[in-house]
Amino acid sequence: MNVLWRSNPTLAYRDWQTREAAGADKRPFSARSIVQHQAMFEHFRQHLVARGTTVVAFGADDIEAFWRTADARTYTQTTRVRYVKLLDRLCRHLVFAGVRKDNPAASLLKSVRWPDDEPEPQYLDKGLDRRLQAHLQPPAEGLADLRSRAIVALFLATGVTAAEARAARVVDLHPDAQPPYFRVPAHGPRGARTVHLAGFAVSLLSDWLARRQTLPIDGDLLFSLLPDGRPITDMSFGRIVAATLTAVGATNVEMSPRTLRNTFCRRQLLAGRTHDDVSQMLGLTSNRTCVRIAATIDKG
Known part of the structure; x- marks a missing residue:
């Protein structure tokens, strides 16, 4: 296994996650968490490859450079915390396995923490909403662009979550x-x-x-990785949304599907729909989200 971390870190990480890795409560991660962790690890690994280093040799400067990538x-602060915890957990395992001698992520745990308060909801104002629709x-321009536009359109036109x-x-x-x-x-x-x-x-x-x-795609998912039909990860959704928002100049908001969901919610409230109706459209059992979004309208 130690050799595999050097020759095929992606496979080594997948094997470790599936067989051994666990959270702070010592319980194995859920299947969904494992998929998300593998996508995060692979994204960081590709960053290391671009910098000419590996998972057994990277240092604190490589992590710092990662935060500066597009x-x-x-x-969000929550995502940064998740990355730090993932890297700390990875490095502690590699040190224990004798693959690494240090844990450059350990010191970062002292400087990151989960948000104490709910962040201000992110959304596109009416002007940016219309610009994105246009x-x-x-x-x-081709299949990939059509799929990306359709993904963004679904988020913006229905308010569904990334999981949905x-x-x-x-x-x-x-x-x-x-x-x-x-x-x-139902889910x-x-x-x-x-x-x-x-x-x-x-x-x-x-x-x-x-x-x-x-298209000759396995399975019946509406959106999937081409051509094998595997589900699209949250990270890929985020990149697609970020690229589209950047294209319309919406660079001062959280570039995620959640921003488009909030924009959909705000558009319905601006149209005069009730909190109960909009919450039902969003699949929510309480009006808490609508109340928070409505506050942005009152403030405006």
Whole structure:
């Protein structure tokens, strides 16, 4: 295994995560957490490759350089904490296994902490919302661009979460219905719900659905990695959203699907819909999110 950390760190990390890694409570990570951790590790590993170093040799300066990358600059405090904990856990394991001699992430644990208060909700104001809607309209430049535009359009037009978009199936999207709608199956404590598609997204999502059904992709996920059909990770969703927001000049907000979900919520409230109605559209059992978003309208 020690040799594998040097020759194939991706495989070594996956094997360790699956067989041995555990959280602070000593309990194994959930399958979803394992997938997220592997994506985070791979993103950091690729950063190390670009800097000419490896997981067995990187130092504190490499971590500091990681925070300055385009992706990492958009991370919330919570995401930064998760990365520090992941790197600390990794380095402690490698030191114990005799692969590393030090843990450059240990000192960072003293300087990062989970947010004490809920952060101000991030959203696009009406001007940026309209600009993004308009940006999604021109013909896409190839398959990848069409998929990226469709992903952003789904977030912006329905307010679904990243997890809901990741699990969406082809049969859930109905852009040709009257009115067009997206069906979100029940999951966890959230019941099934139907969200009508905002008009700006209908043609784009219809184009993607038609193109998706002609592709030789395994499985029936609405959005997946091409061509093997694996689910898209939260990190990939984040990169797609960040690239699109950057293209329309929205660089002063958290570049994540959550910002688009909040924008959808705010748009419904501005249109005069009640907190109860909007919470139902978002799949929420309380009005807490709507109250927080409505406060941004009152403040404005």
